[in-house]
Amino acid sequence: MITRNRRIFILHAAGLCATLAIAGRSLAAPALVDDNDTTAKSLGYRSNASSVDASKFPKYAAGQRCANCRFFAGARSDATGTCPMFPGKVVAAEGWCNVYAMRA
Numbered sequence: 001m002i003t004r005n006r007r008i009f010i011l012h013a014a015g016l017c018a019t020l021a022i023a024g025r026s027l028a029a030p031a032l033v034d035d036n037d038t039t040a041k042s043l044g045y046r047s048n049a050s051s052v053d054a055s056k057f058p059k060y061a062a063g064q065r066c067a068n069c070r071f072f073a074g075a076r077s078d079a080t081g082t083c084p085m086f087p088g089k090v091v092a093a094e095g096w097c098n099v100y101a102m103r104a
C-alpha cells in the first residue's frame, strides 16, 4: 500500500523527469544545414564558401562567408550560427549562400 506522502513524492519525481526531458530537448543543438538540403540548393548554400559554383552564383566573391554576413546570428569567431534563411538549423561560419549581404 502506497502512503499519501509516497504518492506525492512519486508524482513530483515524475513531473521533474518530464520537465528535464523537455529541457533536454530544447537544449539540443540545432542541426547543421546540409548542402544537399532543398532550400540550401535553391539558395546556392555551401558549407564551405570556397566550393561555391561561381558560374551558377556569380554574385559570390572571395572573402564572403556566413560569419561576415549580416544575417549570421553569432560572433565572427563562432563555427556556426543561425540564419533566418534556415529556421531551426545552423549554418557554417565558413558557408555562403546567394542571399549574402555584407555585415556593416
Ligand code: SF4
Residues within 6 Å of the ligand: 045, 065, 066, 067, 069, 070, 071, 072, 083, 084, 085, 091, 095, 096, 097, 098, 099, 100, 101
Ligand atoms: S544569408 Fe548569409 S548567413 Fe545566411 S546562409 Fe546566406 S550567407 Fe550565410
